[in-house]
Amino acid sequence: MSTTVRPHSGSKARRLLGGGVIFGAAVAVAACGASAGTSASGSGSSASPSSAASSASAGAAGATSSSAVTVSTKNVPGVGTVLVNGKGQTLYLLTSEKGGKITCTASNGCTQAWPETTLPSGTTAAKAGTGVQSSLLGTVKGATGAMEVTYNGWPLYTFSGDSGAAGVAHGQALTSFGGTWYVLNAAGNPVTAKATSANSKSTSSASSGSGGSGGYGY
Secondary structure, three states: OHHHHHHHHHHHHHHHHHHHHHHHHHHHHHHHHHHHHHHHHHHHHHHHHHHHHHHHHHHHHHHHHHOOOEEEEEEEOOOEEEEEEOOOOEOEEEHHHOOOOOOOOOOOOHHHHOOEOEOOOOOOOOEEOOOOOHHHEEEEEOOOOOEEEEEOOEEOEOOHHHOOOOOOOOOOOOEEOOEEEEEEOOOOOEEOOOOOHHHHHHHHHHHHOOOOOOOOOO
16 A cells, blocks of 8 residues: 555655746746836836926927017018018007107007007017117006017007008008007108008008098097
């Protein structure tokens, strides 16, 4: 009886030992896989904040550069070389505002027809473009508290009648809101001559249809 039992016990022991080795190897492999997964996950997490920060930084830089107000000169048919904004739209002054006295406001309806040129929040000055003297650029506080851009002391406006187009001056020499609207030359002085050519035709038509006020006077 003892001779037949011993070989059987030895075989069983070997099987148990082999199973233990295989089980141990499986556990080790699983542990390695989990460790590698955790490491990869950690790397991905650490890279994420950096990428987000870079994107945010790039976005902020883009917003800053696009919000700057630039004043430069451009040849506008009918009025000559005059001040324009960064979009090429003609800029005007109102004669009643000499010395920076604001009379064109939202409360009297003026800025609906003649939008003021204001600085974006966080900006302290406009940029001098081609043909413009930076020493003549300045600011004045408007009726709403916003800082309006001035040139040679004149607050600057665009004209809604120009329809946002560049290279036109349909507001030249129109009279409304207590004064006359003129474009400005590079020296910061009003160009008082009436617009010629296409601009004069458009201005004439607007004036005749509104009793000489260009359709925007009160």
